[in-house]
Amino acid sequence: MGAAWDAWMADDFISTLFSEGIIIDTEVKQFAERQGSPLQFVRHIASNLPEPRDIITMGEVRSVMREGALSSEVRTSAERPSVRRMGEVEVLMDVTAETGCLATPDGNLRLFKDRFQRLKAMLLRRRDMAGATSIEKALDPNRMQGDGETKVIGMVFAVNETRSGDKVLTLEDDTGTMRVMVPKDNKAAKDSIVEDEVIGVSGKIVRRDRKMLLKELYRPDVPFSSGMELSDSTARVAFMSDIHVGSNTFLENRWKNMIAWLKDEAEELDIRYIVIPGDCVDGVGVFPGQEEELVLDDFLDQYHMLAEYLKDIPDGIRIVMQPGNHDVPRAPEPQPAMPSEVSDLFDSSVLQIGNPAYLRIEGRVILSYHGKSFDDWVNNIKGLSYTQPLKAMEEMLKRRHLAPSYGKKTQLAWEKQDYLLIDAVPDIFVTGHVHGAGVTSYKGIRMINASTWQDQTSFQRTHNFVPDPAKLIMVHLGTGRTSQADF
Numbered sequence: 001m002g003a004a005w006d007a008w009m010a011d012d013f014i015s016t017l018f019s020e021g022i023i024i025d026t027e028v029k030q031f032a033e034r035q036g037s038p039l040q041f042v043r044h045i046a047s048n049l050p051e052p053r054d055i056i057t058m059g060e061v062r063s064v065m066r067e068g069a070l071s072s073e074v075r076t077s078a079e080r081p082s083v084r085r086m087g088e089v090e091v092l093m094d095v096t097a098e099t100g101c102l103a104t105p106d107g108n109l110r111l112f113k114d115r116f117q118r119l120k121a122m123l124l125r126r127r128d129m130a131g132a133t134s135i136e137k138a139l140d141p142n143r144m145q146g147d148g149e150t151k152v153i154g155m156v157f158a159v160n161e162t163r164s165g166d167k168v169l170t171l172e173d174d175t176g177t178m179r180v181m182v183p184k185d186n187k188a189a190k191d192s193i194v195e196d197e198v199i200g201v202s203g204k205i206v207r208r209d210r211k212m213l214l215k216e217l218y219r220p221d222v223p224f225s226s227g228m229e230l231s232d233s234t235a236r237v238a239f240m241s242d243i244h245v246g247s248n249t250f251l252e253n254r255w256k257n258m259i260a261w262l263k264d265e266a267e268e269l270d271i272r273y274i275v276i277p278g279d280c281v282d283g284v285g286v287f288p289g290q291e292e293e294l295v296l297d298d299f300l301d302q303y304h305m306l307a308e309y310l311k312d313i314p315d316g317i318r319i320v321m322q323p324g325n326h327d328v329p330r331a332p333e334p335q336p337a338m339p340s341e342v343s344d345l346f347d348s349s350v351l352q353i354g355n356p357a358y359l360r361i362e363g364r365v366i367l368s369y370h371g372k373s374f375d376d377w378v379n380n381i382k383g384l385s386y387t388q389p390l391k392a393m394e395e396m397l398k399r400r401h402l403a404p405s406y407g408k409k410t411q412l413a414w415e416k417q418d419y420l421l422i423d424a425v426p427d428i429f430v431t432g433h434v435h436g437a438g439v440t441s442y443k444g445i446r447m448i449n450a451s452t453w454q455d456q457t458s459f460q461r462t463h464n465f466v467p468d469p470a471k472l473i474m475v476h477l478g479t480g481r482t483s484q485a486d487f
Helices: 003-007 012-019 024-030 039-046 058-071 105-124 252-269 300-312 374-380 389-399 457-461
Strands: 084-086 091-093 150-161 166-172 175-181 198-206 211-219 236-239 271-276 316-321 350-352 355-360 364-368 428-431 438-442 445-449 471-476 482-486
Touching: 012 039, 024 058, 039 058, 105 150, 105 198, 150 175, 166 198, 175 198, 252 271, 252 350, 252 364, 252 389, 271 364, 271 428, 374 389, 389 428, 389 438, 389 445, 445 471
Parallel strands: 175 211, 236 271, 271 316, 316 350, 364 428, 428 445
Antiparallel strands: 084 091, 091 355, 150 166, 150 198, 166 175, 198 211, 236 471, 355 364, 438 445, 471 482
């Protein structure tokens, strides 16, 4: 066995995995080498096993891949009768046909229980969270181990800081609450931990104080992937946001330039889809003094004008339209799609969806979210600003949630399940709201902050915020490559 083992370990791929405590058999090696990034693929499988394995076999690989597909809320239309289609555009999940808001304390409890259980399941699939126990058991004096390490999963109830610079977390689960002391020299002390996110912690239980001294903090996070594998699609999907029709700062001339460009270039570039993640119109009564900035002071008039503008987009391009905080659906998230008195104004090339929503277009899964929670991320995460929306999106993916903190600027509807949880891992994650424009990747996911079609408003001027308008960001659905047209 010695010579065979030495030959096996001579492979850089195998030796790298071995140094990380991961051993795979020959069949897994051959299968992984057919993936876009073999190392990342095996790491993803290993991190999602319910418990560590001495050797990872194809049985474990198939189990993780199957479990990942079944645990996601993104299911086939046969399993979800509410799925809506428009040709190659498929709405995999939004709240529109399934809203069941319960505006009582029981409704609030139902929502947060759903969030906790689903994020807990994600954390338990991590190798480093194997053996996690409940708070009740962790604090049971009959179970407390001397110097042993205890692992717990909980929702953050409160975050406090001592005079000496240590942090004190209060975690809760369905069995109790626990304090977690984070020493100032622990890397987690410099991390921004937000209320109501679900985390895993490991450390030593201090019997006297019935608390944990933190060693490591874990988040659900998205797994590493090699990104969008090549497909035979030749189509492009374009993203635009925050059109704000009805405002006197709507950039009509730049819009017309974009329409003229689409008429000249869309066919050659094979642009078949446009996704609009919210704030389609400026709305009425959204903020004090808004009426002074409106050219149309009626909701339906604004949507009627938008419908006319969208008719200028070349035939053959299918449009997916989502509400934002300036649009007519309810303010609390998740938001259902536009009501019939609005949607009836648009022709059949426009598909109305809720916010947020999962789409599948020619095999690519897209998570589209307007982005109202940027207002909370900027306030809660050190170093973030409205000029860095892509950084905020990365924080969402790490926590697998679009708006975890309750009672802040982002209102939450008490639905029967948490539609703001990032259950399925998308190929593309798009937002709007902050009137910026940018593209990057995080662990293989294309992240896009779509550009606005509104000039600087008086509110933005008083806050010295300069928007980045009139840009069309596109993704090639076959290669995953991004491009941009500036108008």
